Amino acid sequence: MSIGITDEHQELAASLRKWATSLGAVEAVRAAEGRVDERFDDIWAAAEEMGVAAIALPEAAGGGGGTVLDEAVALEACAYELVPGGLLGAAIGAIVTGTPGRHGVQVHPGGLVWDGGTAGAADALDGLDLSARHGAPVEGGEIDERVRRTAVTLAAAEASGVARWCLDTAVEYAKVREQFGKPIGSFQAIKHLCAEMLETAEAVTAAAWDAACTADAADDEQWAFAVDVAQAVCFSGAVEVAKACIQVLGGIGFTYEHDAHLYLRRAVSLRALVGSADSAATRLTEAAVGGVRRRVDVDLGGLDEPLRAEARATAERITGLPAAEQRAALVETGYLTPHWPAPYGLAADPVTQVVIDQELARAGVARPDLVIAGWAVPTILQHGTDAQRERFVRPSLLGELTWCQLFSEPGAGSDLASLRMRAERVDGGWRLTGQKVWNSVAERADWGICLARTDPDVPQHQGITYFLVDMRSPGIEVRPLREITGEALFNEVFLDDVFVPDDCVVAEPGDGWRLARTTLANERVAMASARLGKSVERAVDLAGAGLGPVEAARVGHAVALATVCGLLAVRTTLRAIGGHGPGAESSVAKLLGVRSRQSSSELVVELQGDAVAATGAIERDADGLAADVWEMLNTRCLSIAGGTTQILRNVVGERILGLPR
Structure with missing residues (x-):
């Protein structure tokens, strides 16, 4: 951190x-x-x-x-x-x-x-x-430009130190200061404020780290880009964290005797010294329009040398196959999921994963997206029977089986412990009855992973079982849900006395909550792409056609945030390569990534002025404004799907910052 x-x-x-x-x-x-x-x-x-x-x-x-x-x-x-x-x-x-x-x-x-x-x-x-x-x-x-860049680079490091002190001070105070008989850190408002401080502090630290890394490199263009990201992000970020610290501290934080104001003064002073964040953002827009992107080259310290030749040869062999045969080759070599255990993967350590990624990218081989299978199959691998692994894993990797997830219910979204779908024991298996919702690809899925309550008489987390449901079973009805885009990408699924045999229960009855949170011990790591994301790249294209100074600065800030999101992924990967577990970067990456995608898609629409008011057909596959509006509407789901932003901030506050429940 x-x-x-x-x-x-x-x-x-x-x-x-x-x-x-x-x-x-x-x-x-x-x-x-x-x-x-x-x-x-x-x-x-x-x-x-x-x-x-x-x-x-x-x-x-x-x-x-x-x-x-x-x-x-x-x-x-x-x-x-x-x-x-x-x-x-x-x-x-x-x-x-x-x-x-x-x-x-x-x-x-x-x-x-x-x-x-x-x-x-x-x-x-x-x-x-x-x-x-x-x-x-x-x-x-x-x-001299070198003086300016060096100054911003090192001042950003100081800004990171200020932000870290303010975050730590606020969190420690929130753990012990009591109001209404409870530590204030148990109040959701304080928990969210501290989580937001962590998000900002991680962004400040990542940008400061990258500016310092590139200062030692020979690529002047990359250093200039990283410095402008730091100037756009670090100093206002440090000021915001310092202000939030005083807010958490309350009255004591407003006193001259507390040190918090000294750090706020340092942060505001640094921001004034380095110059306008908007000026840096405008330079980022100009650079991005000219084709510059932040490309992070990771030094693997020679650990890649024994692996490189074989990985390159394998990737070149795969790319030489017909397109229809490449997926099977990726599965056979373990290169589709190298972090999974053999025989379905290579149990690859982080360095091996990065090398494989690099060589597949160099050879132009794109891995197919496993979608829901990427969540279902690891659970089967880790907790399923040999028969289940034999039946489901390889066909899923080959794309012969499509999966959907049957977790959320109308009354239990992020709160899965409150789900009501019941499963009753019958001869040879279970009968499932209830309703699931927000299920993507359920209309064409072969199988679904499903949580259902098998014991209503025990505590909520203990009475849930993890089922594999054949989506062609009698009693299943899939109804499309039309979303705000006008399309139906989600579904609601009704199960009426659906039979699931015992051999489709994963682990033991009552283990469902534990299984729902499963990840493989050897987690996937990957280097971030140099691309800025769909909407940010679209905003850069619009900037290339000419924008006013205010709009150009806004595009630059979007470029900076998208770049920081990529840097967080790089830092997580470097931690893994160094033998460390994920730090706070991985926990806040989704929160910042959602903010980046939502705000940039909205920016793209705003940049096109009042034409949006006369946009008729809104289509994902259209060109221009119609597709931009679709993307803007569609990204609203990102702060809801997979756990709402508010729930995730609760999780960050409790599990990363250690705030009380």
């Missing part, structure tokens, strides 16, 4: 936070209130001795021999503890000039000299951020 993903970076951050705590940084900031002549010399001396600002310099130049990413990890840790006294300016100056020391840096013509007041300038200014002393503006002159 910080910029550093590797063990080494996490150890660096922990060490520096421990060191920074020993400095009494916040106490020094408070003691310096109103004293513009205070330059935090004692803290600077300690930082200089530690070499914090020179981590990215070569050892021959008096530095630590590290990378810009190493420096970003360090600055994030120091900002978490609100270390004052010019570390940011010194780090920027060290990278730009190649020399360590106490630097002041000017990023914009006529703008303040960052940390100039702690670097020895006589005209130190007393500003909003009580932990900094900036210098008076210097008029004239051109600012």
Whole structure:
């Protein structure tokens, strides 16, 4: 949950936070209130001795021999503890000039000299951020683009540190502060606010991490793109998290005695120093129109070398087959589902999965989408009988069987424990009666995975059983549900005394709740695509045809959010490659992804003005505005399907942040 993903970076951050705590940084900031002549010399001396600002310099130049990413990890840790006294300016100056020391840096013509007041300038200014002393503006002159990008990159790391402190502080307070006899963290409003803080903090951290990663790469175009994403996302994001922290803290957060306002001041000051987020967003639009996308190349540390040749040869062999034979070849090789156990997959570790993905993509082989089978079959693999695996797994992989999911009911959507469909024991099996709803592809499915209540006399979670239902069975009626798009992609399914034999019960009666939450222990990992998503790409196309400055900035913000969603997936994959379980990125990725898809599809329609009011036929497969309106309407389901956004925020609050129920 910080910029550093590797063990080494996490150890660096922990060490520096421990060191920074020993400095009494916040106490020094408070003691310096109103004293513009205070330059935090004692803290600077300690930082200089530690070499914090020179981590990215070569050892021959008096530095630590590290990378810009190493420096970003360090600055994030120091900002978490609100270390004052010019570390940011010194780090920027060290990278730009190649020399360590106490630097002041000017990023914009006529703008303040960052940390100039702690670097020895006589005209130190007393500003909003009580932990900094900036210098008076210097008029004239051109600012080197490398200076600006370096400044935004490292300032984004500080913004991440500020956001992390604010999130942690709010969550810890919400766990212990009681109102109405309960911890306030148990109230849904507070839980949602903290979950939203986590979403924003993860976005800030991912963008800051990526800007620092690309600063060390040779691709100037990619660095420029990543820096603009960071400028568009990180600073306003840190301000929002700081404001939300004060909101959770309530009255105590509004007092001068609490430290929360010091972090809000740092966040607002950083945002002012780096410049307009809209300007960065406009540059992103221009870059995207020109074909630039963020392409993340992951260093697998040589672990891929023993795997690469075989994966490439297999992928090339598959792509050389007729299209009709490629799916079967993917199944035979295990490349369709490499994370599944043999003989249906390869039990592939994360590195192997990434290599296979890369080589299939290079060869132009597209995996078919398993749709609901991707949820049903893992449950059968892990909990089913040998006979069930033999009967269902391979035919499903080959596309010979189509599945639907019969979980939700009119009175039990996200709350599956409240489902009412009953299953009664009969000779040789069970009789199922009830209604299911929101079932995609049920009209053409061969089989359905179905939860039904088999014991009404035990606690709700214990009386549910997991059935495999033949959708051709007598007593099943499928009725289409017409959605707001005008199409019927979902169905409601009525089961009237439908017989399901015992050999179609997965695991034991009463195990249904546990099985419904099954995932394979070796989960799927994948690198994010460079594409921005359907609606964002469409918005970029519209921008290429010409938009006003306000609209161009809005498109750029959509590009930034879509890019961040991809970065979250990359960070999750890198954690897996490093042997770690998924972090908070994977938990908030759906929430941010839904926001991106919904807001970008709405933006596309807005960009086309009042023509939408006269749009007649709305069709998914149409061209232009008719298809755009269909997409805008259709994406409204994303914050409902698979658990509503509100329910997911409850889950994030409780399982990730540890807030009480």
